[in-house]
Amino acid sequence: MSVYVALLHHPVFNKRGDVVTTCITGFDLHDIARSCLTYGVKKYYVVNPLPTQRQFAERIVDFWSDQEALEFNWTRAEAFKLIAIKAELEEVIAEITQAEGQGPKVIGTSAKPKSGVMSSEFGELSSEMKNSDTPYLILLGTGWGLTDEIFGKMDVVLPPIKGPGDYNHLSVRSANAIILDRLLGR
């Protein structure tokens, strides 16, 4: 099973509904990489169109890439090996297609129910993934959510993660952990 994760910083909404590019958050590198390695994800793409933002992330990744880092904290160093920094989603899809010999099925996630898109339950998609040779790419949004332009590129969208109440404003780090556990953890 070949599963990839991409964290997108553009095009996303800010809280006023404007389409923006968000900054890369250091904890998104650490936490999501560690979850990805735990659940056997092949590569974790951090996607941001701003060169200075990519340089910032590259600098952190470089810090964790040498022998000293491996000795200082091997669990971080191992997780950081999964990270690849890209400018655009298209580059991510092209790289996966090249590596796998076929394009990935693109899985979306959203904190709000989406209409007009093909949806799948977690259990159903989990079974499908375990019995498939197709690579999968899970897209995560930042800010106040991905725009419809990105939802239009998804093959399937998972339902929002809900608890007993109405509040479901998980961090993207927590949402990613739960999504990987539901799809790949049992």
Place this chain on the structure above:
Amino acid sequence: MSVYVALLHHPVFNKRGDVVTTCITGFDLHDIARSCLTYGVKKYYVVNPLPTQRQFAERIVDFWSDQEALEFNWTRAEAFKLIAIKAELEEVIAEITQAEGQGPKVIGTSAKPKSGVMSSEFGELSSEMKNSDTPYLILLGTGWGLTDEIFGKMDVVLPPIKGPGDYNHLSVRSANAIILDRLLGR
């Protein structure tokens, strides 16, 4: 169902196996509070014996407690209402006992299998919780894990969260999200 979460910063191991007190991490306040509110946790205790560390956390909690914060970002402000800062686990247990009229069942978590403790599977404990009037307190460790002194206070310990491989070094924020989803999310 009454479920509480406590994040302990002492006594925990550092990577050399010394017993230390860890610092409070800002993202642990945000991410764990948001996950707790999503899954209906009644209170999220941040426990640290160092007064300056508690002051640091109080300052962040205060920032998110006024009307301006609610207007700036209500999803954070609502989540921060769940946070209570304490010096010791005993205070947490006493407060829950006072509020609930009975002491909590203490649930431990560990990234490594523990011997000599009563263990429970996630599904089993999840069913028990849904049919019980007992309050539950989930303990989370920081650093390189909780000491045996704390494991001795637990009524039951959950198995490590595992993916397909051997690496399971999740952040405490990700581990908490998965634990709450497995226990309270279906």
